[in-house]
Amino acid sequence: MNTFWSKNIFGIDSLKTIRDFRFNIRFSELYLQVLPIQRGMKLLDLGCGPGSFTRCVYDWFQGDLQVEGLDLDDGYINFCTEIAARDHYNIAYTVGDACNTSFSNESFEITTSYTVAQHVEDLSFFKEQYRILKHGGYIVVMDVGGYSENIASQLEVIPISQEEFNVLLALKIVDEQNNIIKAKRHNKNRKSDYMTMNLLNDMGFTDILHQKIKIFGSPDNPQSDDFSRLIINNFYSHYIDLAISILNNDNNSDDIKHLANIYIDLVNERKAKRIEMYENNKKLWDSIETDVNIIIAKKGFI
Numbered sequence: 001m002n003t004f005w006s007k008n009i010f011g012i013d014s015l016k017t018i019r020d021f022r023f024n025i026r027f028s029e030l031y032l033q034v035l036p037i038q039r040g041m042k043l044l045d046l047g048c049g050p051g052s053f054t055r056c057v058y059d060w061f062q063g064d065l066q067v068e069g070l071d072l073d074d075g076y077i078n079f080c081t082e083i084a085a086r087d088h089y090n091i092a093y094t095v096g097d098a099c100n101t102s103f104s105n106e107s108f109e110i111t112t113s114y115t116v117a118q119h120v121e122d123l124s125f126f127k128e129q130y131r132i133l134k135h136g137g138y139i140v141v142m143d144v145g146g147y148s149e150n151i152a153s154q155l156e157v158i159p160i161s162q163e164e165f166n167v168l169l170a171l172k173i174v175d176e177q178n179n180i181i182k183a184k185r186h187n188k189n190r191k192s193d194y195m196t197m198n199l200l201n202d203m204g205f206t207d208i209l210h211q212k213i214k215i216f217g218s219p220d221n222p223q224s225d226d227f228s229r230l231i232i233n234n235f236y237s238h239y240i241d242l243a244i245s246i247l248n249n250d251n252n253s254d255d256i257k258h259l260a261n262i263y264i265d266l267v268n269e270r271k272a273k274r275i276e277m278y279e280n281n282k283k284l285w286d287s288i289e290t291d292v293n294i295i296i297a298k299k300g301f302i
């Protein structure tokens, strides 16, 4: 059973929280102005992780889309399958290698991926999508273009304590020493957009297009309570992820794992303060802004 990513790199909950914000239904119009997805299409999301994109895109079309997800990591896929059964998403999930799938030729009208191309050997990744796409179908390669969290106002009122800072420093040193994880975390296959577009062109894709979408959110905007809380959770997920990967690494001693648990408690204390302020209507106007980079290309008719 392969759980390398979900245990060591991105915890299921934190990755789901971050992506549920990024693909939230509030932003669906922005995405759908750009993405070549139509009702009823058969779509495969490669490297789907905890499945946020698959569920969100399904919701954008009120279920009128045939969605499948594939990932190498059993932890993510088991999670996706459980959520689909619990929340009645008619989405099929498979464990598999995105560069060498068991799907027949010309199975899908659209293949998507979000922050995956930089982690795999991209020639075989794109070749495989060319093979399983129907003629006239589209490949969509998505990535984070830019990311910023504006939490200065938050730090003034809920500062990071000296203790949290010290523990974080110690955990970072441990993380540096966990070389295998560090090597895997590094986006070693990252290419410029220009190089990706060139590669797609060389492989026979046509109608190649580069687009960008800007996603913005602040808990203090007037919006649904759930959405504001999702943004607050986003602020803190990043912090906790490092501690989770340290907890999941069997090479780390109990003392180090204890430190990781202390760190999680300290971050959660800060998060509780932020939630209390939100509930008392104290506005901080902290925010997240993300650019989503999107490359689209067509498998043209030969």
Ligand SMILES: C[S@@+](CC[C@H](N)C(=O)[O-])C[C@H]1O[C@@H](n2cnc3c(N)ncnc32)[C@H](O)[C@@H]1O
Pocket: 005, 010, 015, 019, 046, 047, 048, 049, 050, 051, 052, 053, 070, 071, 072, 073, 076, 096, 097, 098, 099, 113, 114, 115, 116, 119, 120
């Ligand atoms: C940064 S995560 C992104 C996950 C998901 N797309 C999302 O945005 O939530 C990269 C994902 O690629 C998956 N992955 C890496 N190599 C893979 C491969 N060869 N085949 C399938 N999935 C792979 C990892 O398991 C992980 O879920």
